[in-house]
Amino acid sequence: MDTGSHTTWVQCEGCNPCFSLIQTPNFPFQRSQSYRSIPCGHQECPTPREACYGSSCGFKARYGSSVGPSTRETIAKETLTFSSDRLGDTELHDNIFLACGLENQNIRFPQPNKIAGVLGLGPGGPGTSPIWSQVLKKRFSYCLAASEQTSSRLHIGEGARMVGPQVxxxxxxxxxxxxxxxxxxxxxxxxxxxxxxxxxxxxxxxxxxxxxxxxxxxxxxxxxxxxxxxxxxxxxxxxxxxxxxxxxxxxxxxxxxxxxxxxxxxxxxxxxxxxxxxxxxxxxxxxxxxxxxxxxxxxxxxxxxxxxxxxxxxxxxxxxxxxxxxxxxxxxxxxxxx
CATH class of the missing domain: 2.40.70.10 (Acid Proteases)
Known part of the structure; x- marks a missing residue:
């Protein structure tokens, strides 16, 4: 969950190089029935032609210093499903920009590694919109766990409102x-x-x-x-x-x-x-x-x-x-x- 960037991406099958030893498989985008690729230069592509990944809409990012983690990826549209506390058990959003990380370098996490990509929560900028904007919300909250044995939490939408005497x-x-x-x-x-x-x-x-x-x-x-x-x-x-x-x-x-x-x-x-x-x-x-x-x-x-x-x-x-x-x-x- 990254408030310092706004593009959401996951590591996909076929990556080279990849960041290794993640606990979940790489995303099998070619087998996803809801995955929709965007051609390079298409009006839906939110990035310039020089960022294209082959014939597909593409994206390049470097995090931190000039020798820090970097990713090169293709941008597509995908259907994402979130757990929901208002609309039943789940809430489905289609046509969400999702980037497939295919060249990931210098991305190192301690083992066992549960991290397989970045959820972009930043205010926005060149490229895709942040995830909160794409699901038509203007509020999000998170609680980062201090222990690896505890799950961090993220709410997008009305559930992110904070009230109380300590707020x-x-x-x-x-x-x-x-x-x-x-x-x-x-x-x-x-x-x-x-x-x-x-x-x-x-x-x-x-x-x-x-x-x-x-x-x-x-x-x-x-x-x-x-x-x-x-x-x-x-x-x-x-x-x-x-x-x-x-x-x-x-x-x-x-x-x-x-x-x-x-x-x-x-x-x-x-x-x-x-x-x-x-x-x-x-x-x-x-x-x-x-x-x-x-x-x-x-x-x-x-x-x-x-x-x-x-x-x-x-x-x-x-x-x-x-x-x-x-x-x-x-x-x-x-x-x-x-």
Whole structure:
């Protein structure tokens, strides 16, 4: 479920290269009676001719960096069936744009891999429309599970509405990339104390479930990093330096040795415009047998709230409220393990 892109695709039979060891078979599109291919250059094809896949309407995407995951695929129309809480057991939608991933590179997921494609929830842009728009809805919500033993949840439509005493909201704002969702970020706090980082979030904060971890612009990251170092110093803990850093640590910049008795993990708060997102320690730190790492990254280009920091909360995007829409959220454990 990716709020950072808007094309929905699955890996299809005949892919080469493929991302391997997925738990479900590749989609057998040639045996689907409802699959309808779109010729290159046809008026239904939402992408330019240079993106064609052979004689078919096509699409190319790269996620993240220039050496990151990429896919090349053919775009078709397909019938998708969703479970529904209003129209009986299921709700059927035909003529949905679905891309078939046939050349998938650098896409690596831990085993066992349940992931076989991307469900595009972004605001839209060049190419196909996001899935919520194609099923004629303007509201969706998700709750990302913190545990691999728990299923994450997605609602599209009326079931995505959020109400309750803990629900807060912040407006979506204009950002540099119209294909991404942005909110206004005012400050960051550690253990309930604001760091007073004014003016370091130019361009807004992207909400991206397709990014594993959050990232901050270098100056803001440096102040947050220093804030964590000062907090850990209260317990006599110093971060690993380049010379003392064990080789088996995760690839995070700021890591500490295992905690001493009496240590209390801090929360991290994103102070958005009109709403505070209090991220619990299990969604801030990656903890191993002999280390604690802060799951944040520095980025020269963007401030972004990634998936790890979104766990244990439910988020709802209502694209009818406000000029650009409104983001609602509230704490939620996303259900019991399944």
């Amino acid at each position: 807060v909201s912040t407006p979506l704002v204009k950002g540099a990339n119209p294909s991404l969702y942005y909110v206004g970020l005012k400050d960051i706090g550690i253990a309930g104390t604001r760091l007073r980082i004014q003016g370091l979030y130019a361009g807004g904060c992207i909400i991206d479930t397709g990014a594993p971890y959050s990232s901050l612009l270098p100056n803001a990251y440096a102040m947050v990093r220093n804030g964590f170092i000062q907090y850990f110093a209260q317990f006599g803990m110093q971060p690993y330096g380049n010379g003392s850093r064990p080789s088996d640590l995760p690839r995070f910049d700021l890591c500490f040795p295992r905690t001493p008795p009496g240590f209390r993990f801090p929360t991290m708060t994103f102070h958005f415009r009109g709403a505070d997102l209090v991220v619990q320690p299990t969604s801030v730190f990656v903890v191993g047998a002999n280390f604690i790492c802060v799951a944040l990254k520095s980025s020269d280009k963007k401030t972004m709230l990634g998936a790890y920091q979104q766990t244990q909360h439910e988020f709802s995007f209502d694209l009818e409220i406000g000029n650009r829409g409104t983001l609602f959220f509230a704490p939620n454990n996303c259900g019991a393990p399944t």
